[in-house]
Amino acid sequence: MSIVVGNDAEHKLLALLRIALNCSAEAANDKQIFSLSAEDWRNILDLAAAHTVTGLIYAAVKKLPSDLCPPDNISLKLMMEAERIERYSRKVESFTEKLVSELKGASLAPVFMKGHEVAKYYPEPYLRVCGDIDVYFQPSEFQMAVSFFKEKGYAPQRRPDRSFFSNSGPGIDIHPYYFDLHVRLEKLPPVPSTEAVLLMLSSHILKHAMGPGVGLRQICDMVVCLKAFTGNSAESNCTYDSVQLEEYFQAAHVATWNKVLLAFISRYFGLDTAMFSGSVNAGQPLPKKIRKLLSSFERIVFSGGNFGFYNISRKKTATSKFSGKRKIDTFYRFLRNTPFSLRCSPREFFSYTFSLLKGNLD
Amino acid sequence: MIAKQYRLFEDCSLRELKGKFLVMVYPKDGQKPFALEVNASFAFLFQTAQRLEVFDVDALANAVVNEYKIDLNRAKEEVEHTLEMWLQYGLIK
Incomplete structure (x- = not known):
């Protein structure tokens, strides 16, 4: 497996993630890889924190022999x-269980998305860093769901993309759309389904890569789902229809992007992505277009960390007194990533940009 | 120390990594959570106490005798000493 990331800490971080997710071709007792100084470990853990994957590093360290573990x-x-x-x-799990019970009591059928849905596929689900709870409701139920949250005191606030957000508990993102895509619903997989989860995760990563940035946590989500859904994981026996999935990616105009994502996963997590929809066959050289996009995507991931927060310009927006600074930073990132976005999925780029602008002006 | 029954403070957990043990305590009286690095025998007693809803010197001493094959009197001394420490740290009440 060739690694083209920039520095040693990134190499080692990825090696540890591969161990944590049971992807690894390396042995956990490989001294060439894991003989690390205290400073090496500090750099790795700083990087892990930036990508919000520290829990996975702990899972990996548990598998290392004692003489290769970090200093005390x-x-x-x-x-x-x-x-x-x-x-x-x-x-968060307790909070969610209570929420589900309330929603079902109100005859609502929540569909959980993103991290909350995929955590169960991790070897140690509780070590996946939790963010907000993302929950989707079918169009016929969405307004009822929003009313429910209002009546129960969750105080959901409308956002530019027409979702609602509540600060209750860990934060609840209430979505009227399951997919971050601007395509007619009948062209997309039914929700819920394994094809829907894979398309949803892939398009979610793309959206963040187009804008503020995306880190390794979301990519690990995709890795564990791919392993689970091809029967390569003890955590799930789900399977999916790869031919149908490729058709969905084509219909959604994100097939090129998905090839880039799978190339990244193949390169850094060692999965044989030849079996997945639309990926370049293992062992064959990447087409030039995919190679170039992969290089851009690597820059986005390794320079930005979790949703781009690792980037210095993004960090400054957190402490700025000017509330618009974050939006300006996000706009700058959109501009910077435009060549990448246009080549990955021009249709999604224009649609997404338009919908965000419209939402901010409403 | 007067022998009496104890309960673990409401919220404690034990974590182990390659022979290192850490007890995390989450006081519900508004104080900040804290961590204690402990040794293996402390960890054994802690895990034993966690399994017992209410415990005392005798219950823990018997567990120590079975695990470490030492005599009961010595086990009781060790347990009493440990329980004194736990009281000071606020792990038990």
Whole structure:
């Protein structure tokens, strides 16, 4: 497997993630890879924090032999962070169970999306860092669902993209659309389905890559789902129709993008993506277009971290007194990534840009 | 120390990594959570106490005798010493 990332910490971070997700061709006791100094470990953990994958690093370290583990003071900090992550994950799980019970009591049928849906496919689900709860309702139920959240005191606020957000608990993102795509629904897979999950995750990563940025956590989500849905994982026996899935990606105009994503996953997580829809066959050289897009995508992932927050310009927006600074930073990132976005999916780029502009002006 | 029955403080957890043990305590009285690095025998007692809804010196001492094959009197001394420490740290009440 060739690695083209920039620095040693990135190499080692990826090696540890491969171990955590059971993708690894390397042995956990490979001293050439895992003989690391204290400073190496600090750099890796800083990078893991930027990509919000620290819990996975803890999972990987558990598999290393004792002589390759981090020094004691670093191990203890890692344990404390893993404890914090797991504890929060369990808290979110309890909150979600209560929410589901309330929603079902109101005859509503929530469909959970993104991290909350895919966490169960991880070898250790509670070590996946939780963000907001993303929940989708069918069009026929959406307004009822929003009313439900209002009546129950969740105080959902409307957002430019027509979703609603509530600050309750870990944060609840209430979506009227399952897919981050501007395509007629009848061309897309039924929800819920394994094809829908894969298309949803892929398009979600694309949207963030087009704009603020995206990190390894979302890519790990895609990795665990691909493993689970091809029967390569003990966590699931789901399967999907690869021919039908490729048709869905084509219909959604994101087939080129998906090839880029699968090339990234093949290169850095070692999955044989030849079996997946639309991917370039393993062992064959990448087409020039995909190679160039892959290089751009690598820059986006490794320079930005989790949703681009690792990037210095993004960090500054968090402390700025000017509330529009974040929007300006997001706009700048859209501009910067335009060549990449246009080549991945011009239709989605224009549609997405238009809908965001419209939403902000409404 | 007067032998009496104890309960673990409401919210504690034990985590182990390659022979390192960490107890995390989450006080519900508004104090900040804290962590204690502990040794293997402390961890064994802690795990035993967690399994017992209410525990005392005798219950824990018997567990120590079975695990470490030492005599009961010595086990009781070790347990009493540990419980004193737990009281000081606020792990038990």
